[in-house]
Amino acid sequence: MTRYLTPWRVSLLCLVTLYTDGVVPNSSAIHVLSFLTAGLFPLDPADKQWQEHYLPSIAELEKCLTGHESSVPGRSLWDLFLKNLWALDSMDALETFFSDVLPSLLAKSRDEQIQDKDNGLAPEPEDRMRLSRSSPLGAFVRRSYLEYTRLQFHDSVKLWTGFVKYRLPTYSYWSRRHRGAEGKLVDANLRALGLDSSSHLSQVVYGNIEDDEDGEGIVSIKDAERLVEFQVGELQRIGGRVPDEMRAQLKHIITSESTTPQLMYYLEYLDAWRAGDYTSAFDNLHRYFDYTMHTNVDRSAYQFALLNLAIIQADFECFNEAISAVQEAVAIARESHDMNCLNFCMSWLYHFGKAFPEQMREVQNSGMLGNEKEGLAFLKAKSKETDMWSLLSTTLLSEAKLEMQQGESLASIVECFVRASHVNVTKGLTTPTGAYMLLQGSMYARIGATHLSWLNTEVFRECYLEGQPHDDFVKITFRNCQILAQKGNYKEAFARMNKIEPEKLRAFKYNNAWTYYSGLLQLQRQICRDDRVAVEHILSQLQAVQLLDFDMRLLLALHSIEFTIRQGDYGRALRMVEQAAHAMQPENFDVHSQIKLLCLKAQILGKSGQPQRGFSLAMRAANIAHRSKVLADLWVAICTLATVLLSLHEFEATGELVESIMPQILESDDYALIAQAYSLLVDANMGMAGELWRLQGRDSLSTRKEYVNRALGYIDSAYDHYEEIEDIKGQTEMMAKKATVMHLTGDPVLANDYAAKYLDLRRRRGTEA
Helix, strand or coil, X not given: CCCCCXXXXXXXXXXXHHHHCCCCCHHHHHHHHHHHHHHHXXXXXXXXXXXXXXXXXHHHHHHHHCCCECCCCCCEHHXXXXXXXXXXXXXXXXXXXXXXXXXXXXXXXXXXXXXXXXXXXXXXXXXXXXXXXXXXXXXXXXXXXXXXXXXXXXXHHHHHHHHHHHHHHHHHHHHHHCHXXXXXXXXXXXXXXXXXXXXXXXXXXXXXXXXXXXXXXXXXXXXXXXXXXXXXXXXXXXXXXXXXXXXXXXXXXXXXXXXXXXXXXXXXXXXXXXXXXXXXXXXXXXXXXXXXXXXXXXXXXXXHHHHHHHHHHHHCCCHHHHHHHHHHHHHHHHHCCCHHHHHHHHHHHHHHHHHCHHHHHHHHHCCCCXXXXXXXXXXXXXXXXXXXXHHHHHHHHHHHHHHHHHCCCHHHHHHHHHHHHXXXXXXXXXXXXXXXXXXXXXXXXXXXXXXXXXXXXXXXXXXXCXXXXXXXXXXXXXXXXXXXXXXXXXXXXXXXXXXXXXXXXCCHHHHHHHHHHHHHHHHHHHHHHCCHHHXXXXXXXXXHHCCCCHHHHXXXXXXXHHHHHHCCCHHHHHHHHHHHHHHCCHHHCCHHHHHHHHHHHHHXXXXXXXXXXXXXXXXXXXXXXHHHCCHXXXXXXXXXXXXXHHHCCCHHHHHHHHHHHHXXXXXXXXXXXXXXXXXXXXXXXHHHHHHHHHCCCHHHHHHHHHHHHHHXXXXXXXXXXXXXXXXXXXXXXXHHHHHHHHHHCCCHHHHHHHHHHHHHHHHHHHHHC
């Protein structure tokens, strides 16, 4: 493997020569220069055709130049390029090309011009374009010239033979356009000796060149480094692991050379980290930074090594070691005035403190970070100073999330979103898009605009899927499936979860999260079905996953409490609510979770025969939800309050209360809540009809009949929504209520039919349980 020069780079030099000859018209200049620079600069992840620019074959060059006319009449750029390419008809011609032609492409420096003037030499004629030495093309030509002068003779021979094989596919086209092309298939010297490519001498020097598919000399050390840098950028940007095809290619490249690029160890560290292999990740991280420290005199990479060490220690739950490493990284970054590293460290510490507050007590008590708002203000200020726009966008989203959790002003939350969006658009940032849309969708869901939350997830899936971090993709897909499951569309939800490409789930962390999310959807369905065996089985599996996300752990706890309430074990359910409330700390406090737990506790008290004790809890939950503008939870709190009013025989107040929020509940697309609200309206209307039972007047009879008819309509609506989400218990309750209403209205035939259907549902419920 050569250091730099390869056959395709020699071809690019021929293309540069063509460009400096002035035969490329202005209409094609941008196209040609774009192709040249794409092959010289680091690979761009946003370039979907990066494979074509990594090691461009002769077919890629033909694709680029064919169809573009040159300044020479009747000749395309491809024709003139082939003329330059086949002008190198021997190794001596290649030597002349590098020693004489390449230096003439560069403009002389000021010192050289003064020296030529002092020596009485005439200035260079202006017959062709000259490349500035500091331009990208000039730097490429200068380095190519320097690298060729450093080549040993056998390396020069390898470069020439590789170049002959590289341009071989163009021979048939070139020979048809040029009469004297016969015999120049390999080397002009062979034709001078009267030999062809099948001669013994040609076989000794070049081998069976027409059938040899060996790729030796195609890849240089510089190409290997470009590929590793690109893959490291991909892993850092979107997560995941190295694809198998890329791994095989890298292995072939690296094993063909005794010296391995240093960045290869960092790539192995990232891959092992994503795979959950702590030992290999730790070992490769030390290898990479050990090599880096030897080559970096000022040792500025030391603090970044500590930061990476802290990240990997925290991911494998070695929290004390992680905190110690990041504290040392912060101290060194401050001493060396490395603001980039310091900003990354402070951002990581903030998010680590949110995820593991109990592990951060000592650091927070030392006053190193200040409170959460002070930390975010510091990050916003420093990210602006250092032009770290991605960090600024992430910090603004963190500020919006903090204000959402604390129930702050909705206007300030929206302002944070607008500012983050402005940074993303003006600075061309695409990576934070997933996190932005996920958090914005969460805000929409909280204010009761479920359709906007759904739209956000759909827009992401349709427009922003490519190039986004796999973690955000898995989370947004789960949120999308959650909304589907709320409407009872379990089949579509499971199909979308299973449609995620295996490549996105190769990382252990993402596969773990996908398993957990899929289990939560299955758990939600089995709870509605009242399948006790399945629920207990899924719960045991999910509790063993031990996901580090507190919100997901709390969601599992809420599902467990709901299942326990359905089983009638109210004492255990109440203890589980208290346990979940104690698990919440100031760092992970969320008004949404607080309202949920208050409503659950009020519901438990109501079902255990103490609804009056839940009145203050329901009022408190409704007050918090109203003040924080968490409208989705406000409707849940009001329904809980209506349940308490029903127990106090306040039927008219219950009906008015629920009817006043019914349009908003219907907009929420939460079928379980909609069915509960209809059920409350059934009880309220039947209660009002019962109060009129004492009045035997004709007016009271017609009014009572109206209430009963309303109740029957609400029963049907509630049953339909319970049926959509496969809630067997809710369906049995509605059938029991309908049979009772039919019996009270004097219709025994329908009453018996609904009673039979009720018993059938009970049998099905018992079978599934």
